[in-house]
Amino acid sequence: MTVGEVVRTSAEFLAAKGVPSPRVDAEHLVARGLGLSRLDLYLEYDRPLTGPELAACRELVRRRGTREPLAYVLGEWGFRRLVLAVDRRALVPRPETEVVVERCLALLGTVDEPRALDVGVGSGAIALAIADEHPGARVVGIDSSADALALAGENAERTGLADRVSLLRQDLVHGLPAGPFDLVVSNPPYVEPDEVGSLPPEVRDWEPRAALVGSGATEAVARGARRVLRAGGWLVLEVADGTAEAVSGLLASLGFADVARTRDLAGCERVVEGRWPG
Numbered sequence: 001m002t003v004g005e006v007v008r009t010s011a012e013f014l015a016a017k018g019v020p021s022p023r024v025d026a027e028h029l030v031a032r033g034l035g036l037s038r039l040d041l042y043l044e045y046d047r048p049l050t051g052p053e054l055a056a057c058r059e060l061v062r063r064r065g066t067r068e069p070l071a072y073v074l075g076e077w078g079f080r081r082l083v084l085a086v087d088r089r090a091l092v093p094r095p096e097t098e099v100v101v102e103r104c105l106a107l108l109g110t111v112d113e114p115r116a117l118d119v120g121v122g123s124g125a126i127a128l129a130i131a132d133e134h135p136g137a138r139v140v141g142i143d144s145s146a147d148a149l150a151l152a153g154e155n156a157e158r159t160g161l162a163d164r165v166s167l168l169r170q171d172l173v174h175g176l177p178a179g180p181f182d183l184v185v186s187n188p189p190y191v192e193p194d195e196v197g198s199l200p201p202e203v204r205d206w207e208p209r210a211a212l213v214g215s216g217a218t219e220a221v222a223r224g225a226r227r228v229l230r231a232g233g234w235l236v237l238e239v240a241d242g243t244a245e246a247v248s249g250l251l252a253s254l255g256f257a258d259v260a261r262t263r264d265l266a267g268c269e270r271v272v273e274g275r276w277p278g
């Protein structure tokens, strides 16, 4: 089989398995199996594959056919300027979370050496991106999951940011680490337990349940942030689609000022921020 034929038959296989973007995924997987970029794939379109190359591609495509997330099959995923290791230990970083980082960087812009706290650090995506894009920032990331923290630690080493990002195993129900912080940011678990069944298989069957489901986590982060933010410090939260108004009301009722919402690239309000007046 040629490269082109493998891409085509892989896309057909993935489509039959209900994968939402079968052609793009097939290109990513065959490129990975051959050690090529997606562009190179097209430069080698008519080249026949060797037996071991075909076996490598088939194994990756088979995994995706079980609805394992593309990011887990590839083993790494882009987030802002970083390429992070990703696997079942933590949530796959999402595009809307890049907007969370955008807001954090905008709010920290004038602070030379800000201290930030990322609650529910997962793969390390938010904490590491802030450290990467604000050279003076020091970030503490906490998570209740030892698995997620191990992955975040690997990503801190991989990105060369380990000296400015500290990771702690801590459950937010026991409070947040002592501040004062200039910023508390969180993408907390916000799926309601009765919504889990309606999630796509990639999320429902593969991503850690503790990263998804967490009734009350958003409120717990907001309440805890009041005790560890410096006067004038900011809280930035990623919220579920359709809940930005309610979370804005929550922040206002807890005493946060300048409460504002930001839309993601799809036009949904997914980020809520507020300033702690002290």
Ligand SMILES: C[S@@+](CC[C@H](N)C(=O)[O-])C[C@H]1O[C@@H](n2cnc3c(N)ncnc32)[C@H](O)[C@@H]1O
Pocket (backbone or CB within 6 Å): 090, 091, 092, 093, 094, 097, 119, 120, 121, 122, 123, 124, 125, 126, 142, 143, 144, 145, 148, 170, 171, 172, 173, 187, 188, 189, 190, 210, 211, 212, 214, 217
């Ligand atoms: C939605 S994931 C976010 C991961 C990462 N920050 C990101 O944006 O991709 C939520 C994270 O919060 C962690 N978590 C859930 N409940 C927690 C709790 N009670 N205390 C601390 N971390 C918690 C989960 O283990 C998970 O890593």
